Amino acid sequence: MRRFFIEPAAIQGDQAVLGGGDAHHLLHVLRLKSGEEIELFSGDGLVHRARIEGGGHDRVRLHLLSTSERPPGDLAIHLAQAMLKGKKMDLVVQKCTELGVAAIHPYLSTHTKTAPAETGKIERWRRIILESCKQCNQPWPPTCQPTRSFDQILAQAGAYDLRLICWEQAEAPPLRRVVEGLAKPASTLVMIGPEGGFSPEEITQARQADFLPVSLGRQTLRAETAAIAAIALLQYIFDDTL
Numbered sequence: 001m002r003r004f005f006i007e008p009a010a011i012q013g014d015q016a017v018l019g020g021g022d023a024h025h026l027l028h029v030l031r032l033k034s035g036e037e038i039e040l041f042s043g044d045g046l047v048h049r050a051r052i053e054g055g056g057h058d059r060v061r062l063h064l065l066s067t068s069e070r071p072p073g074d075l076a077i078h079l080a081q082a083m084l085k086g087k088k089m090d091l092v093v094q095k096c097t098e099l100g101v102a103a104i105h106p107y108l109s110t111h112t113k114t115a116p117a118e119t120g121k122i123e124r125w126r127r128i129i130l131e132s133c134k135q136c137n138q139p140w141p142p143t144c145q146p147t148r149s150f151d152q153i154l155a156q157a158g159a160y161d162l163r164l165i166c167w168e169q170a171e172a173p174p175l176r177r178v179v180e181g182l183a184k185p186a187s188t189l190v191m192i193g194p195e196g197g198f199s200p201e202e203i204t205q206a207r208q209a210d211f212l213p214v215s216l217g218r219q220t221l222r223a224e225t226a227a228i229a230a231i232a233l234l235q236y237i238f239d240d241t242l
Contacts, residue, residue: 001049002030003039003134005141011042011064016050018060027055037065041139045070070139075238076102076187078160080153081227082109082194083116088224093125093144097132099231100239102187103143109150111196116147150202153191154209161185163211166192166230167203168220175214175233184238192227 004022018026018040026032032052040048040062046069050062079101081092093104104125108116125144133141157163162185164175191211198206203213216229 001037001039002026002032003041003137005130005134006040006042006048008042008044008046011048014064016040016048016062016064018055018062019058023055023058023060026052026060027058038062040064041133043139043141045072045139047139072102072140073100073239073241074186075100075184075235077231077234078103078105078187078189079227079231080105080107080189080191082107082150082192082223083112083114083147084194084223085114088222089121089125090128092224092227093128094132095228096231097129097138097142098136099228099235100138101142101231102140103145105145105153106147107150107153108147109194110199110202112194113196122146150205153189154205154211157189157209157211160187160189162188163206163209164188164190164214164230165198165203165206165211166190166216166226167213168197168215169203169213172213172215175216175230176237178212178214179234179237188234188238190230190234192223192230195223 004018006016006018010017034052034054036052038050038052040050046067048064049066050064053061053063055061079096081104083089083106096104122144129141129144216226221229
């Protein structure tokens with residue numbers, strides 16, 4: 001069944017209106033007709049089965065047939081990702097959404113080689129998030145925060161039960177060894193550096209903020225690969241459904 005995102009405000013009782021690009025895609029690309037059924041998710045854990053009632057001019061009228069609620073998982077992993085060049089950030093956003101990350105926090109660090117994300121770029125990431133949620137049946141899209149500084153990320157880190165910083169230096173212990181004996185955290189913040197890695201001063205600052213340096217293995221990973229690997233490892237270790 002085809003899946004679409006709909007804003008909660010577009011739902012009134014058992015009626016809903018799908019607009020914008022999704023309506024255009026439904027009408028003119030997929031060429032779905034009145035009477036056919038689709039699935040809607042509204043970003044709040046609710047999933048609706050709906051029947052197409054009619055449409056035109058990129059608006060589709062829908063009748064909701066049933067609604068189910070999928071509670072969020074009990075493992076909230078937040079990714080603090082240093083800004084990356086080109087479309088590398090797009091890949092991180094897409095794949096980490098598929099892996100079930102709760103939020104993405106882009107930030108600038110000492111070795112960051114790109115400018116802060118402007119509004120248009122953040123909006124593109126949010127579109128990528130919604131497209132990924134459609135593909136992987138994820139009714140809870142992660143939030144994508146505005147770009148902050150390294151210091152701002154550290155200042156807010158106290159809100160998390162577990163704080164990890166992925167470091168490519170040999171002295172960092174393996175992530176699995178660090179976290180396997182820990183009680184399952186309600187919230188985790190994992191920091192990934194930029195293409196040039198973290199500076200020694202940043203590692204010192206992170207340690208002072210109670211971050212645990214961890215390694216992702218013997219190989220030195222690209223920054224975008226490190227983000228995907230870290231989220232996947234944490235899900236594997238802590239997610240009871242795997």
